[in-house]
Amino acid sequence: MFGRRKESVEPTVENFEVEETTAVPGVPQKKGRPTPKRRDQEAARRQPLVPADRDAAKKQAKQEARAQRLKSREAFARGDENALPKRDRGPIKRFIRDTVDSRWNIGEILLPLMLIVLVMTVVPNRSFQMGALVLVWVVIAVGVIDCVLLWRRLKKQIRARFNEDPPKGSRSYAIMRAFQMRLSRMPKPQVKRGEAPR
Known part of the structure; x- marks a missing residue:
């Protein structure tokens, strides 16, 4: 047993399992370019704290802010839910607006x-003014x-349609809108007169 020589086995293809590397469709195998260094990426993202032309940068910032304000105002006028303040949000408030x-x-x-x-009070006739x-x-x-x-009527319709009581402040919300002129209401009316609320 001690003097017995072990047979040397030469590695052959049969002795090892060969892994087949199959390309998965849709998955790239190599980038084809080296990974950029971190300092190069940071340098590419780095911007000066103070722009070279301050007046031009200030003017551009004002224009961007103005465009954003106009965009928000238009979205609010259209009644977009994301642009509405908290008091105007929700399906119940939309239903109140559409009903009004x-x-x-009369208001x-x-x-x-x-x-x-006010014009009539200028007329110098006491009975006319009264x-x-x-x-x-x-x-x-x-x-x-x-x-x-x-x-x-609104309270009954809200309970029947949404199966819940109107949220707090809904009554004053409906009354204030009813006393406003149609052209001055915000968000702008989304239904015509005589049309059923959505």
């Missing part, structure tokens, strides 16, 4: 009527009654 915008509201004529009455003031108070009273009826 789809009807004629809409209040501001134009105030301007007419009649104009009475007309304003009558329109205000009718507008308040109209808003009360609007809110009662």
Whole structure:
């Protein structure tokens, strides 16, 4: 046993498992270029803290800020959910806006009527002035009654449609929109008068 010589086995292809390297489709095998050094990448990204032309940089920054403000204002006017403030967000608030915008509201004529009455007060006729003031108070009273009826109907519709109570502040939200002129409402009306809310 001690003097027995071990037979030397020469490595052949049969003694080893040969791994087949198959190319996976869609996966690149090599980059074909060396990996850039870290300092070279950092140097390429490095920018001066102070631009060479400060006036041009300031002007460009103002133009970019102005363009961003205009873009946000247009998105808010369209009623895009991401551009709306917190008080205008959500499907219930959208439903309130659409309901108010789809009807004629007495409160809409209040501001134009105030301007007419202001002109009427210049007329040197005491009875004429009193009649104009009475007309304003009558329109205000009718507008308040109209808003009360609007809110009662809105509350029922919200409960039936969304299976929940209106969020806090919804009543004042609906009333304030009903008293605004249609052209001055923001976000702008998305439905026509007489059209069903979405």
